Amino acid sequence: MSAILVATGAYYTWLAMTTIVGYRECVAEGAAREGFELTFPLWVVTAIDGPDRYRISKVIRDVPIEGSTAEIAEGSTVSVIGHFRASDGVVVQSVREVHVLRVYKELLGIVGTVLALLALPFGFRLRAGKVVERG
Amino acid sequence: MADLITHACTALLAKAPYRRPVHVATFLAGTCLPDLIGRVPAMALTKLRYTLPAIPEALVYPWNVVHMPFGLLCTAYLLTFVFREGDRPPVFRNLVGGGLLHLAVDLLQFHFGVGYLLLFPFSTWDYEIGCIGSEDTVRIVPVLAPFTALVCWLRWRSSEGDLVR
Numbered sequence: 001m002s003a004i005l006v007a008t009g010a011y012y013t014w015l016a017m018t019t020i021v022g023y024r025e026c027v028a029e030g031a032a033r034e035g036f037e038l039t040f041p042l043w044v045v046t047a048i049d050g051p052d053r054y055r056i057s058k059v060i061r062d063v064p065i066e067g068s069t070a071e072i073a074e075g076s077t078v079s080v081i082g083h084f085r086a087s088d089g090v091v092v093q094s095v096r097e098v099h100v101l102r103v104y105k106e107l108l109g110i111v112g113t114v115l116a117l118l119a120l121p122f123g124f125r126l127r128a129g130k131v132v133e134r135g
Numbered sequence: 136m137a138d139l140i141t142h143a144c145t146a147l148l149a150k151a152p153y154r155r156p157v158h159v160a161t162f163l164a165g166t167c168l169p170d171l172i173g174r175v176p177a178m179a180l181t182k183l184r185y186t187l188p189a190i191p192e193a194l195v196y197p198w199n200v201v202h203m204p205f206g207l208l209c210t211a212y213l214l215t216f217v218f219r220e221g222d223r224p225p226v227f228r229n230l231v232g233g234g235l236l237h238l239a240v241d242l243l244q245f246h247f248g249v250g251y252l253l254l255f256p257f258s259t260w261d262y263e264i265g266c267i268g269s270e271d272t273v274r275i276v277p278v279l280a281p282f283t284a285l286v287c288w289l290r291w292r293s294s295e296g297d298l299v300r
Contacts, residue, residue, distance in 0.1 A: 005209040008256050009197025015259070016196045041247040042269075046185075058181060059192055079247035097247065101270035105138050108276060112139025113175065116167050123160025130219045133160050133226070 023063050023091065026084040033084050038091055040080040042099065045072050053090075056080065067093025077102035141272040142166045142237050144283040149236055151286050155294070158229040165211065165233020169241075172210060173202030202241075203255045207234040244269045 023040075026033040040063065043056040054069050055062040056078060065080060072078060077099040082091035124131050146166035150156040177198040184190045200206035211230035215223040242251060242264050250263035 001209050001212050005200070005206060005213065006197075008200045008206055008209070011256050012200050013193050013196040017193065039248040057185065059184070059195055061185070061188075081247065095247075099270055101273045104273045105270050108138035108140045108273065109170070109175075112143060112167070113171065116139065116143070116164075116171065119160075119163075123163070127219075131217045132219060132222065133158060135157075135160070 023060055023084070026086075027089050031086045034086040036084045038082055038084055040078075040082075040091075042077055042079055042102070045074055045076045045078060048072070048074060064088075064090045065093050066090050067096060071098050138272050138276065139167055139170055140276050140280060142170065142240060144276075144279045145236060145240055146233055147283050147287055151290050156290075158225055161226050161229040162233040165230035166237045168210065168214075168230065168234050169202040169207060169237045173198050173200070173206070200255065202238075203252055204235070204238065205255060205257070207231065207238070243267050244271075 021033070021036065023038055026036055026038065040056060040058070043058045043063070045054055046057040046062055047055040048069050049055065049064075051069055052066060054065050054067070054072065056065055057063070065082060066085075067080070067082070079097045079099065080091070080093055081095040082093040084090075085092055122134070124133055126132070143163060143166060146163045147159070150159050150162055177195050180190060180195045184192070184195070201210050208231060211227055211234060214230060215227045218226045238251065238253075242262070243266055244263060245265035245267065246263060246269055250261040250265075252259060252261050254260055
């Protein structure tokens with residue numbers, strides 16, 4: 001079963017890295033990808049370069065976006081849909097959502113993770129090397 | 136994904152109607168499983184790569200399959216082996232049940248781009264109901280958490296009464 005799980009993970013990784021056309025592929029193929037629509041869900045703003053230019057990062061660092069920088073700052077989480085412009089490798093933003101509450105959601109995630117780990121000994125115990133649920 | 140507090144609350148509320156709820160901790164663990172194994176490592180590695188770009192990108196992706204039904208089934212099955220043999224069937228059912236409840240809650244959310252790959256690795260068809268925003272659970276928690284605490288307290292009080300009788 002562990003081999004099946006590892007194989008599934010490897011297949012997913014292969015799909016994610018080879019079959020999805022992203023910013024990297026657009027840059028590599030240049031003019032052939034002019035106007036190609038790209039989606040960046042939940043990326044982090046890593047630089048503001050001017051009133052209409054910023055950069056976002058996730059698995060790729062510093063993807064340049066052309067679009068209003070109103071309501072965003074370095075560290076903001078945004079989802080962006082835009083079109084690739086081959087001449088300068090910039091993504092021209094057409095839709096953007098600023099995830100204002102993302103920081104609170106991440107905080108709740110951290111609190112939840114810590115609470116889950118702290119609660120483990122109250123829910124389970126070890127007996128003869130095996131886990132047993134209490135109660 | 137919704138936040139873990141919301142997922143934990145839904146797990147406790149799902150178990151509350153049972154007269155004598157059993158395997159609550161396992162069900163709760165199952166509810167946290169898709170995020171703890173399927174999301175947290177991927178998010179941590181993504182952030183680590185900002186400072187340590189030598190970390191291969193390929194390490195970021197495979198965790199995500201635990202946040203899908205098939206990967207969840209495999210992970211739950213593997214986890215049962217840390218439990219005693221006689222306990223494994225109910226542990227498996229509760230881990231999977233909790234995990235599926237987690238996925239059901241997540242399906243309510245709307246995301247940019249691809250939704251949830253519910254049939255992966257057999258299909259890359261994606262789906263989400265998309266009736267709430269991806270951060271809307273943050274607004275729900277201040278109501279949901281105290282409500283869950285109240286329900287659990289009432290449930291605990293009534294079960295104490297059962298024991299006395």
